Amino acid sequence: MIFLPSFLRCRGAFLLALIPFLTLSVRAQQTFSNFQAASVVVGQTDFTSQDTTASPSVTPGPSEVALGPAGQMAVSDQSVGRVLIWNTVPTTNGVPADLVIGKPDFVTTSSGVTSSLMSSCEGVVFTSDGKLIVCDYGNNRVLIWNTVPTSSGQAANVVIGQSDFVSNGAGVAADKMAGPRGVLVTPSGQLIVTDYNNNRVLIFNSIPTTSGASADLVIGQGTLGTATFGSGADQMFSPVGCALASDGKLLIADSSNNRVLIFNSVPTANDASADLVIGQTAFGSGGSGTTSSTFINPIGVALSPTGQLSVSDFGNNRVLIFNSVPTADGAAADVVLGQPDFVSNTAFNGGTTASSMQSAFPSAFTADGRLLVPGRDMSRVMIFGTPAVVPSVTTLAATAVVPTGGLLNSSVNPNGFSTDVHFDYSTDPGLAGATSTSTQNIGNGPSAVSVNAALTGLAPKTTYYFRVIATNVAGTTTGSILSFYTGVLGWDSGNGASASGGTLDASLIPTTGTQTFTDVNGQSFYVVVTTSNLNADGTASYFGDPGWWFEGGGPSSGYGSVTFQFFNSLNNQPYAVSGIDLRLLDAEVNERFRDFGYWDANNNFVSVGYGTGLLTFSNTPIYHATDNSYENNAAAEPGDQEGKWIELNLSNIAVTGFTLEAHRQTASAGSVIMGDIISPWAAWRTQYFGPAPFPASADDFADPDGDGVTNVLEYFYGTDPTVPDSPNPLQMTLVANRVTLTFPRNTAATDTTATVQGADAAGGPWTDLARSVNGAPFTALVAGVPVSESGSGAIVSVTVGDEFLITDPGHAMRYLRLQVVH
Known part of the structure; x- marks a missing residue:
């Protein structure tokens, strides 16, 4: 299977061709609404309690939250002078912390000034390399743990703002601080500290x-x-x-000026000026207010993975959310939490509930976009949003398997969060030493989508094992391991011997039984061969020169039978082939074949009698040579067998299989079937790449001319795979206010099915709009879809429009793609 997605985005078009699947980068984002209720509370057992007795599960005065690289959560408990650490972000109310620092245990509340005691702590941050940094506001210092603490009361390793761990005097100098309250670490390793009482930020x-x-x-x-x-x-x-945006902007909550300052980048010189201000309409003002664009003592800023900005508006007992970092002075917020509207500011508005707040302190976003809001005066941390769920995955059977490749398939549900997907494959059943396919991002949709990966360059006659692996912010899900067999390469026994030579690998085909061959001349159908009562010496093969070959039943074993049935490699349904012309040679003067028959294109069995015109008999004996020649009328050579031939000519009939029986009368006599099958796809490949076995450049997913159009699409379009196409044969335009695809169709590609599909999102779900089956003209599958074909002869031009107009408000974004299967 091959996908060629082609997309048009309304009110701004772009074309994208990608095989086998669209890559779309969409990161995890939560949606917030005014006065939204929090989903979880930490520091209290429920949303109505306000316990202030310090314990593992009670936070008397939480002042800041930080998230660690391993999923930890740290909460500065200002009123107690400690930091509580949870190994994971709680998903239920009242979960106790796993350890505490700044105090020797969970119940001690007395302050101190040592490497293991703190006083009125505030800002806290984890670094990507495993450090923990805490602002010890009451001691005018910042403490640094070189590794994230693993036991309660663990001492800090470094102190700044003071020369040692027992001093705590305030000062105004490069090595002094006066009430540090905020801290962050940039991706380049800079440490930024807000020095509250000194009205400055240190870098x-x-x-x-x-x-x-x-x-x-x-x-x-x-x-x-x-x-x-x-x-x-x-x-x-x-x-x-303070906070840092993904694009490098530095944001500072300038509380007593009732504003947030935005620097386009981290300053590199003293006394740098901010580039933008919110909370005020211009620099130089510091008034307060209770609107969507004004604050009262904002003390916290935080940024989500998708760029949402939260401002903890302390004096208004609320948190304001901007959908993105503002780009103009005085910008208005989009959502308010803690209040029913932008003009209310009552503490615990409506009571102590999951929606109300008092004195919101600096918040933080989790990797999956949940917002964590602490509050000293409400003695709790409120968590807004839904935890991410790991992707749901199903590994599906490989399709389009050929001796050197195949298409790996899966179904993956992102479960609402941006998900990366790849496959691992190996010849080892446990996937030891596995190779990984390229990662595909399938977006953050709520439903399962099809994910595929094309493999080329595989070894013939080899079993490969594979599985799908999907990852989002919640974790990784691994699918079950499936396998596929690449089959034989071309028409030989696998060891180079020809059928007419007689030296075959007898293990390939049993004299009685069934065997499936996954490739015939590199075509995308497989053959199931069933044999019964063949010659006891086991010399039977169906992949040698000149085509198929077997020895019938021996003198005492009656007739031997052989049946060939063809199946589509993609859907395992009967597959119709044409061009079968069998020359059947009986090694006795009297013909010993009987019971010819075939299954037609509709899979109905048709018996072939002697009077049907499909059978032709020779009148004179000919020789079946065993010296690598097919047959000749020359003098007999040692080992040659004399006989008569019967020709079964099905070349003009599409069949899904055929069957026959044969008998030999002597131990030295044998029966030979000689024939060929070549589909339109195989004929096209032979035209451009020579006869089978085909080179890797002839694979389905190969692009030998480097124009971005793979061989299967070149075949479908009727273009030359060795000459780059410019422009791309698939074009996209607007016709009568509809997104429209135009492309050529090769009328000789009678073994392809092509479908135009449409969707509102790049990750689907996709709707089939129009289809061509087995080379027939395209027909609409949805009412109102305009379909037309123009031209005549080998190549026609196809035009298919979308089912919706671009003016339809219910479908503001539309994607179209062409899917071709052979």
């Missing part, structure tokens, strides 16, 4: 490894020795939270 070019290290530069001040405040673009007044 360290790298995470310090020794205590008492000095900052490298400052923003909000002209030098590292000043602490003035103001509302200009290069000034701050009590900054708290």
Whole structure:
């Protein structure tokens, strides 16, 4: 199977050709709404409780949340001066923490100033390399653990803001701080600290490894020795939270100026000016308000994996959500949490519920887009959104199997979160040393989609094992292991011996039994051969020169039978072939064949009698040579057998199989079948690549001319696979307000089925709009789909339009693709 997706996006078109599946990058995103209820509460047993007794499951004053690279969650508990760590983000209410730092245990509340005691801690962050960094606000310092703590009370390794672990005086210098409240680490390893009482933000070019290290530069001040405040673009007044966008923008919650500052990049010099402000309409103002575009003491900013911005609006008892980082001063938020509308700011509006808040502190987003909002004065952390679910996967049987390749298939449901998919395959049943296919992103849809991967360059006559593997932010799902057999390459016994030579691999075909051959001259159908009572010496093969060959029943065994039946490799249904012309040679003067018959294109059995005109008999004896020649009328050579031939001519009849019986009277006599099958696809490949066995450049998914059109599509279009096509034969336009595909069709490609499909999303689900079966003209499958074909002769031009107009508001985004199967 081959897909050639071609897409048109309304109000902006683009063309994309990709085999075998569309790659679409869509990351996990939650959807939030005004006054939305949180789904989980941490720090309390339920949403109505406000317990303030410190314990593993009670947080008297949570002030910030951080997420670790291994899925951990850390909560700064300001009122107690500790950080609680959960090994995973809780999904049910009241889950106790796994360990605590800043205190020796979960019940101690007394503060201290040591490497293992903290006072009124706030900002917290995990680094990608496994460090934990905490702002110890009450001790005017930042503590660094070189590894994420694994036991309660574990001591920090490095302190900055102070020269040692027992000092806590405030100061204004490169190595001093006064109430640090926010912290982040950039992808390049810079450490950024908001120095609240000094009205500045400190930047360290790298995470310090020794205590008492000095900052490298400052923003909000002209030098590292000043602490003035103001509302200009290069000034701050009590900054708290900070965040970094994926595009490098730095956001600072400038709380007492009631605004959020946005820098287009992390500053590289002191006294840098912000590029944008929200909460105010311009720099120089600091007024407060309760609207969608104003704040009262905003103290936190956070960014989701998809770029949503949350602002913890402390004084308004709410969190504002912007669908993206604003690009204009004074931009308005899109959603409010904690309040029923943008003009309300009552603490615990409507009571202590899952929707209400008091004094929201800096929040954080999980990798799957959930929002975690702590609140010192509500003694809890609220979690908004739905946890991601791992993908659901099913490995499906391989199709289009040929001796050197095949198509791996699967069904994968992203379950609503951006999912990457690949296949592993190997000749080892346990997939040891497996090769992985290229990763495909199938988006974040809610339903299963088909995922395929084409393999080429495989070894003939080999069993391959494979499975699908899908990953999203929730984890990885591995499908079951299936296998396929690549079959023999071309028409030989696998060891180079020809049938007429007689030296065959007897293990290939039993004298009585059934065997399936997955390839015939590299074509996409397989043959099931059933034999009964063949000659006891076992010399039987159906893949040698000149075609098929077998020895019938021996003198005492009656008639031997052989049946050939053809099946579509893609759907296992009967497959009609044509061009069969059998020359049957009986090695006795008297013909010993009987019971000829075939299954027609509809799989109905037809008996062939002597008077049907399909059988022709020779009147003179001829020789069946055993010296690698087919037959001749020359003088007999040693080993040659004299006999008469019977020709069964089915070349003008499409058949799904045939059967016959034969008998030999002496031990030295044999029966020979000689014939050929060549489908239109095989004939096309022979035309351009020579006779079988075909080179790798003739594979279904090969593109020998490098024009992006694979061989199967070149065959369907009737184009030359050795000459690049320009432009692409598949074109997309707007015709009468419909997305429309136009492409050529090779009328000789009578063993192909082509379908035009449409969808509202790149990941589907796809609707079949029009189809051509076995080379017939395209017909509409959905009412209202315009279909036309023009021209005559070998190549016709096909035009298929979408079922919906581009003005249809219910289908603002439309995708079309052409699927060709042979």
